[in-house]
Amino acid sequence: MNEVRKLINITDLSTGEIDHLMDLADDIMADPTKYQDACAHKILATLFFEPSTRTRLSFTSAMMSLGGQVLGFADAKSSSATKGETVSDTVIMAGCYADIIAMRHPKEGAPIAAARKTTVPLINAGDGGHFHPTQTLTDLLTIHRKLGSFDNFTIGLCGDLMFGRTVHSLIEALLRYENVKFILISPPELRLPEYMKEKMNRSGAEWHEYTKLEDAIPELDVLYMTRVQKERFFNEEDYVRLKDSYILDREKLEDAKKNMIIMHPLPRVNEIAVEVDDDPRACYFYQAKCGRYVRMALILYFLGIN
Amino acid sequence: MNEVRKLINITDLSTGEIDHLMDLADDIMADPTKYQDACAHKILATLFFEPSTRTRLSFTSAMMSLGGQVLGFADAKSSSATKGETVSDTVIMAGCYADIIAMRHPKEGAPIAAARKTTVPLINAGDGGHFHPTQTLTDLLTIHRKLGSFDNFTIGLCGDLMFGRTVHSLIEALLRYENVKFILISPPELRLPEYMKEKMNRSGAEWHEYTKLEDAIPELDVLYMTRVQKERFFNEEDYVRLKDSYILDREKLEDAKKNMIIMHPLPRVNEIAVEVDDDPRACYFYQAKCGRYVRMALILYFLGIN
Amino acid sequence: MNEVRKLINITDLSTGEIDHLMDLADDIMADPTKYQDACAHKILATLFFEPSTRTRLSFTSAMMSLGGQVLGFADAKSSSATKGETVSDTVIMAGCYADIIAMRHPKEGAPIAAARKTTVPLINAGDGGHFHPTQTLTDLLTIHRKLGSFDNFTIGLCGDLMFGRTVHSLIEALLRYENVKFILISPPELRLPEYMKEKMNRSGAEWHEYTKLEDAIPELDVLYMTRVQKERFFNEEDYVRLKDSYILDREKLEDAKKNMIIMHPLPRVNEIAVEVDDDPRACYFYQAKCGRYVRMALILYFLGIN
Numbered sequence: 070m071n072e073v074r075k076l077i078n079i080t081d082l083s084t085g086e087i088d089h090l091m092d093l094a095d096d097i098m099a100d101p102t103k104y105q106d107a108c109a110h111k112i113l114a115t116l117f118f119e120p121s122t123r124t125r126l127s128f129t130s131a132m133m134s135l136g137g138q139v140l141g142f143a144d145a146k147s148s149s150a151t152k153g154e155t156v157s158d159t160v161i162m163a164g165c166y167a168d169i170i171a172m173r174h175p176k177e178g179a180p181i182a183a184a185r186k187t188t189v190p191l192i193n194a195g196d197g198g199h200f201h202p203t204q205t206l207t208d209l210l211t212i213h214r215k216l217g218s219f220d221n222f223t224i225g226l227c228g229d230l231m232f233g234r235t236v237h238s239l240i241e242a243l244l245r246y247e248n249v250k251f252i253l254i255s256p257p258e259l260r261l262p263e264y265m266k267e268k269m270n271r272s273g274a275e276w277h278e279y280t281k282l283e284d285a286i287p288e289l290d291v292l293y294m295t296r297v298q299k300e301r302f303f304n305e306e307d308y309v310r311l312k313d314s315y316i317l318d319r320e321k322l323e324d325a326k327k328n329m330i331i332m333h334p335l336p337r338v339n340e341i342a343v344e345v346d347d348d349p350r351a352c353y354f355y356q357a358k359c360g361r362y363v364r365m366a367l368i369l370y371f372l373g374i375n
Numbered sequence: 376m377n378e379v380r381k382l383i384n385i386t387d388l389s390t391g392e393i394d395h396l397m398d399l400a401d402d403i404m405a406d407p408t409k410y411q412d413a414c415a416h417k418i419l420a421t422l423f424f425e426p427s428t429r430t431r432l433s434f435t436s437a438m439m440s441l442g443g444q445v446l447g448f449a450d451a452k453s454s455s456a457t458k459g460e461t462v463s464d465t466v467i468m469a470g471c472y473a474d475i476i477a478m479r480h481p482k483e484g485a486p487i488a489a490a491r492k493t494t495v496p497l498i499n500a501g502d503g504g505h506f507h508p509t510q511t512l513t514d515l516l517t518i519h520r521k522l523g524s525f526d527n528f529t530i531g532l533c534g535d536l537m538f539g540r541t542v543h544s545l546i547e548a549l550l551r552y553e554n555v556k557f558i559l560i561s562p563p564e565l566r567l568p569e570y571m572k573e574k575m576n577r578s579g580a581e582w583h584e585y586t587k588l589e590d591a592i593p594e595l596d597v598l599y600m601t602r603v604q605k606e607r608f609f610n611e612e613d614y615v616r617l618k619d620s621y622i623l624d625r626e627k628l629e630d631a632k633k634n635m636i637i638m639h640p641l642p643r644v645n646e647i648a649v650e651v652d653d654d655p656r657a658c659y660f661y662q663a664k665c666g667r668y669v670r671m672a673l674i675l676y677f678l679g680i681n
Numbered sequence: 682m683n684e685v686r687k688l689i690n691i692t693d694l695s696t697g698e699i700d701h702l703m704d705l706a707d708d709i710m711a712d713p714t715k716y717q718d719a720c721a722h723k724i725l726a727t728l729f730f731e732p733s734t735r736t737r738l739s740f741t742s743a744m745m746s747l748g749g750q751v752l753g754f755a756d757a758k759s760s761s762a763t764k765g766e767t768v769s770d771t772v773i774m775a776g777c778y779a780d781i782i783a784m785r786h787p788k789e790g791a792p793i794a795a796a797r798k799t800t801v802p803l804i805n806a807g808d809g810g811h812f813h814p815t816q817t818l819t820d821l822l823t824i825h826r827k828l829g830s831f832d833n834f835t836i837g838l839c840g841d842l843m844f845g846r847t848v849h850s851l852i853e854a855l856l857r858y859e860n861v862k863f864i865l866i867s868p869p870e871l872r873l874p875e876y877m878k879e880k881m882n883r884s885g886a887e888w889h890e891y892t893k894l895e896d897a898i899p900e901l902d903v904l905y906m907t908r909v910q911k912e913r914f915f916n917e918e919d920y921v922r923l924k925d926s927y928i929l930d931r932e933k934l935e936d937a938k939k940n941m942i943i944m945h946p947l948p949r950v951n952e953i954a955v956e957v958d959d960d961p962r963a964c965y966f967y968q969a970k971c972g973r974y975v976r977m978a979l980i981l982y983f984l985g986i987n
Contacts, residue, residue: 102416107418109633110714110717110746110748112742112745112746114738118652120452122448123467123468126420126446126447126448126468126469127472129446129472129473130418130471130472130473133418133444134416134418134447138444138745138750139446140738140741140742140745140751141738142734142738142755143448143449146732146756152948152950153950154947154948154949154950158947158948158949159734159948161966161969162735162738162947162948162966163738163968165739165742165966165969165970165972165973166738166739166742166969166973167742186958237505250705255516257468265677279682331736335411335460335464336458336459336464336465337458337460337464337469338458338460346492354467354468354471357467357468357471357472360471361471361472389751408722411722428754428771429774432726432753432754432774432775432778434725434778435752435778436752439724439750439752441720442722444750445752450758524925530708543947545686562827596696625821641766641770641774642764642765642766642770642771642774643766644764644765644766652798659705660773660774660777663773663774663777663778664777666777667777667778681691
């Protein structure tokens with residue numbers, strides 16, 4: 070790895086690299102102690118120009134679990150950005166103090182600009198409504214561990230499919246694999262954008278659209294829930310009529326397969342009832358755990374340690 | 376320890392456990408190097424939904440002094456709470472990234488709700504005006520180390536005894552021991568609540584109330600100072616008349632025992648004059664130091680390491 | 682070192698001590714692994730009552746690169762200062778939880794007040810418009826490594842020389858050495874204060890003033906750029922007329938010596954054009970790197986490890 074590695078979008082990783090990261094994460098989960106000093110004397114900088122506890126903590130936990138250390142900032146107010154510094158300069162500066170960078174920024178494209186001059190590996194930890202590749206890696210690891218492979222399964226994506234970046238990235242990643250069927254469940258206003266549907270068509274993937282979760286749930290192997298924000302609806306009437314359809318509860322689960330897995334990128338507000346937490350199909354907290362291990366794998370890989 | 380340990384209120388610890396923590400803290404203070412790697416590869420999450428530098432830093436220092444690492448957030452703004460996540464979900468999430476949690480929350484009862492589903496040990500680091508058990512452990516260690524035991528002494532509690540949670544918890548803890556006499560020194564408006572007095576009565580503890588510190592100080596073995604906030608007084612007149620009585624200075628100390636110890640949970644504003652800092656009886660900074668060691672003991676105990 | 686060490690102003694260090702720190706930093710840069718565990722089991726507290734990402738991260742990186750750990754706060758809002766605690770009390774408290782303190786405060790003189798009662802070594806990480814000694818050490822290390830010594834060279838200081846604390850400290854430090862010539866380049870409103878000129882005169886140092894960078898650049902061995910804030914100008918007319926003169930670009934560099942070094946304390950806004958970054962004379966990011974190593978040297982020295 071002579072070139073400095075950057076992960077801006079999940080498409081920056083080849084299928085071979087994703088497979089390598091899955092294998093590495095599996096190996097870490099099987100025996101974390103084997104890796105507990107792998108990043109000793111290495112430093113991760115977490116540059117969060119926008120707060121995101123979950124993502125920041127999972128990166129931090131990942132680096133610490135490798136024996137490394139973590140520095141950074143949790144919001145833009147305590148960054149030099151307030152003094153007019155460019156993101157690019159901040160990233161070069163961080164490269165003087167750390168061996169690898171995870172960066173989150175509210176502005177789409179900021180990580181691309183920042184990555185141009187970085188002297189150390191840089192990971193996009195989310196940029197506005199754009200990319201969030203480590204969430205996708207997290208989702209992939211969860212699916213891979215629960216289903217055993219990425220081929221031949223049906224995934225339901227439920228909620229706001231128009232603006233939900235995690236959904237778009239996950240679809241893009243899964244299109245690389247064989248025979249994944251996509252069930253798109255959303256209010257009419259929040260359907261998956263046309264360009265995403267075209268991508269699926271070009272890949273020859275099968276997909277169907279539903280308005281109600283109830284109608285789609287029986288055929289799913291994976292149900293990926295996301296939030297539907299009230300303000301996304303065009304009118305109050307639609308919202309009142311449809312909102313309950315995007316809340317997963319015990320009743321709706323009755324028609325689901327017994328080994329379906331329920332995922333959610335978290336945080337949830339009310340789109341999954343708390344009663345579902347005790348269902349053996351609930352995987353969203355397991356998914357959070359996967360986020361720690363896949364980030365360990367990514368850090369190792371980008372630092373050229375594995 | 377098969378069950379996940381939680382410390383919400385000091386009463387969650389048996390007398391035997393408190394004694395064990397005192398002994399363990401003593402042993403750590405005698406030879407900290409013996410414990411400096413005891414928590415290697417362990418992570419503490421400090422979830423502070425409300426800022427509290429002193430408590431957060433003492434937990435952090437405790438974990439680091441055990442060779443462990445620390446992640447978390449210092450105020451709610453950089454937590455997922457702003458996205459509508461429940462405290463319970465945040466705690467489950469933190470349990471995916473850390474081995475033990477210390478949590479502070481402005482809402483009374485929040486840690487109880489949070490603790491219900493935690494998968495890792497959880498320590499309440501203060502919840503509004505309610506409980507703050509590690510402050511009580513800190514106070515207990517200070518008294519134990521300075522007096523040699525918890526039996527047969529007279530403690531004066533001075534200041535706002537109505538709202539001061541540290542005072543209530545300390546009284547509850549000391550009621551378990553033999554022959555502790557309580558001297559309650561406060562403005563009439565800020566006297567200890569009736570239910571606390573009933574608790575003392577039921578335990579058969581001797582207690583007396585004073586309005587002026589000057590009158591009470593000669594008989595004390597321990598003087599525990601707390602802040603009296605101006606806004607707690609019912610009228611300006613009372614405040615002006617009484618406020619100096621709750622400020623400890625060299626003059627008032629003249630009538631005190633030569634080996635009395637002066638405690639304060641800190642931060643102080645003006646309730647102890649700076650001139651008192653050089654008095655050998657001043658123990659409040661020593662108390663801060665004890666806070667680090669007793670938290671080390673608690674972390675070790677809850678992680679099942681000691 | 683029986684006395685607790687404090688670094689408030691660069692003048693707190695003897696010339697011998699500065700030379701020692703330069704040598705130590707050189708040695709660290711030559712072989713960082715030799716020092717990677719030197720501060721194992723030691724804790725640095727970073728008390729930042731005012732945000733400053735760059736300085737905080739460089740201290741943090743320095744301590745971590747020595748195998749030590751770091752705790753603290755990044756702005757006053759999450760400190761006990763909001764509860765009315767004095768800076769002196771905060772520093773004593775931090776001394777209960779850490780082995781060494783780096784403190785930044787918006788109020789001039791705050792570190793002096795704080796240092797009076799500290800029980801552990803204390804480093805001023807910047808106090809308002811006053812002192813910032815570790816920036817000066819950073820600047821010195823950069824010059825020393827690039828020029829090979831502190832004697833016999835010409836340094837141009839460009840920008841706001843009236844309020845720029847880094848410039849004043851650097852001049853004071855360089856006056857200790859032989860035959861350093863100072864070229865002062867600033868708008869008339871922002872010239873170096875008289876008392877600084879008197880200091881140079883008393884030291885017998887040669888100095889000249891210029892209004893335009895173009896006129897001064899050919900004779901410089903070092904060009905130290907600082908920001909000129911628009912609001913510092915007395916009138917808009919002057920600002921428009923002069924502002925471009927304080928922006929370094931490729932064109933102005935044409936007349937500069939081939940081995941001149943360009944420095945800047947960072948963050949920059951627009952006073953150095955991005956095109957200059959690729960010029961081999963650009964040293965400002967190297968300077969940021971030096972900041973990490975000289976702070977490593979300082980921490981080691983103050984902890985009595987080297």
